[in-house]
Amino acid sequence: MSPAINPPSYPSQQELRNAPGYPSQKRLEKGPVVAIECIEEIPCNPCEQACPQHAITIGEPITNCPHLDEDKCIGCGLCVSQCPGLAIFLIDLTHSQGSASVAFPHEYLPLPKEGQTVRAVNRAGEPICSATVVRVQNPKTNGQTPVVTVAMPRKYATEVRGILRAQGGKKNGG
Amino acid sequence: MREVDLAVVGAGPAGLTAAIEGAKRGYSTVVLDMNPRPGGQLIKQIHKFFGSREHRAGTRGIEIADTLFYEAASAGVEVIVEAEVYAIHDSTLEVVVQTFAEDSLILPSEEATTSRSRPLSIAARRIVLATGGAENALSFAGWTLPGVMGAGAAQTMINLWRVLPGERILMVGAGNVGLIVSYQLMQAGGEVVAVIEATPRIGGYGVHAAKIRRAGIPILTSHTIVSASGESRVERAVIAKVDASWEIVPGSEQELEVDTICIAVGLYPNARLASLAGCELHYFPGLGGWIPVHNSRMETTVSGIYVAGDLSGVEEASTALEEGRLAGICAAASLGKERAGDHDEIKAIEGRLLGLRSGPFCQHRQDAKQELIGIGEAQCPQQ
C-alpha cells in the first residue's frame, strides 16, 4: 500500500501571488521572467547577488523574502541555478504560438536530451502534460546545477515545475 | 609532551575558523579531528548551502570544507586527522592518533592502510572545543534491525563512500536534515517511499520540502513509525497517524515495503568531551540539549576552554563559522596579544550572528542563546 495523505508542502497559487518574488500576470504575458517560489523568512540570500540586473532584493535582515522587480528582470535565467533552494523558475509565456516554456534546476542523472518528449510534473510531482525538452544547460558557472527548459501548452506554465525523473537502471533481485 | 598555544578539537567549520584566527595572530595552533578528512559535517554536504554570501551560501558544503582547510593550512595551522581526543585534564589533551604518520600535517593517504594507534599528549594554553553535534536516536519495535540508521549515516554512505544503503527508503523526520538527505538519496538512485513527521508541521524549510514533493515523494505530517520488521534486516515498516496528544490513531496504521529506515529526528550537542573537561552544562531544548555554559566570549566555566559551533547549540554552518571565529579571536586575545582591530571584529561578528538568528525559523535560537550567555556571564571566569 502506498501512503495516503499528502498535505501540500509547497506554496499555493494564492500564497505565490501574494509573495514579493512572484511576477504579475501582466508581466508574465510580456515574455520571459522569473518566478521566485521562496515565501518563508529563511536566512538566505545568494539570489540577490546572482542577478546582474539587480532585479532581486533581500537586503537586511537576511531573513527577508526575495523581492522581484519585475520590470528589471530581463529573463536571462542566470539566477535559476544559483538558488540553493532550487526555488527559482524561468517562465516564458511567449515561447511560441500557443506554447510556453519553463526552465527549472534539475540535479538528477541521467539528464534529459534536447528534443526529447518528457512528462512534465506539477508541484506535487504529478505528471500533468507532456513536454518537449528545449534546452539542457550546464555551464561551469552553474556549479553543477543543470537547468532544463521544457515547452508545453501555455495553460500548464504556472503549474509545471519539473519532469518525471528517468528511472536509472533499477537492479533486479538485489 | 607537545606544547601549543591553542589546541582545537574538531575540524568542522567552527574548529577551522577558530584555528585560523589563532594562527593569524601568531600563536602555534593545532586542530585535532577523529575523521580521516577535515571539514566536519561539511564533507558530506553535496548540496548548495543556505545562508549569506559572506558565509559562501550557494556553494556546496564540500567545497567550503576544502577552502577552509586550505585557508587554515596557509595560516600555519597544523591539522591532525584520525586523531581522537578522549580526555582533557589540567589543560592537557589526551589524544589517540590512528595513523602512523608523524606530527606534521597528516592528510588522508591511500597508502596508510595498516592503521596503527599511537597516543599523543598535548599541553595547550588555550583550548577551543568544536566537537559538533550527534544524531538523536528513536526507539520503536524493530529499531535494532539492520537497515535502520541515522540519516547522517546514510548521507555519509552515499556521499563519502558511494554506497547506497538500500533501494526503498522511509525517512523519519521532516526537518532540514530529513528533507536534504531524502533529496540526496534520490540523487544517489534510491527510491524514497515517504517522509514522515510526527508534528503537524514540516520543520525544515519550505523550499527543501517543495523539491521533495515535486519529485513525487509524499510528506506525511502527524505520522510516526510504529515498527520495523523483517527476517534478518528491514523488509517493511508500519507507520500510523498520531493525534494532538501524540497518541496513535487506531486503525490508521499502514504498512510500507521498505528496506531502509532513516532517522532524522534532530541533533544534540556532542558535549561529552566538554563535560569530561569539567565544563558546566545547562539544558536548552531549543538548542538541542545539554550545552556547555559559556559567556559572550565563548569561554566556558573552565578558564581557558572555549566552545563554538553545534556544540554550543545546534545551529548551522553559517553560525558555526562565525562562532568559531569569535572563539578563536577571544582565546587568542586572552593570551595577551589583543590586536587593534579585535574589538571591531568581535562587534561585526556579533552583528552577523544576530542577523542569522532572526526570522521565524531562527529567532528562538537568539532568545535561547541570550539566556545561555546570561547564565555564562555570571558563572564563567571574568576577563
Ligand SMILES: Cc1cc2nc3c(=O)[nH]c(=O)nc-3n(C[C@H](O)[C@H](O)[C@H](O)COP(=O)(O)OP(=O)(O)OC[C@H]3O[C@@H](n4cnc5c(N)ncnc54)[C@H](O)[C@@H]3O)c2cc1C
Ligand atoms: C544534512 C545536513 C544539511 C545541512 N545543511 C546546511 C546548510 O545548508 N547550511 C548551513 O549553514 N548548515 C547546514 N548544516 C549544518 C552544518 O553542517 C553544521 O551546523 C555545522 O557543520 C556545524 O559545525 P561544527 O564545526 O560545529 O561541527 P561539525 O561540522 O559537526 O564538526 C565537528 C567535528 O568534530 C570532530 N570531533 C568530535 N569529537 C571529537 C573528538 N573527541 N576528538 C576529535 N575530533 C572530534 C568530528 O569528527 C567532526 O569532524 C547541515 C547539516 C546536515 C546534517
Ligand code: SF4
Ligand atoms: S532572470 Fe536574469 S534578470 Fe531576471 S532575476 Fe534572474 S538573473 Fe535577474
Ligand code: SF4
Ligand atoms: S537563494 Fe533561493 S532559497 Fe535563498 S532566498 Fe533566494 S530564492 Fe530563497
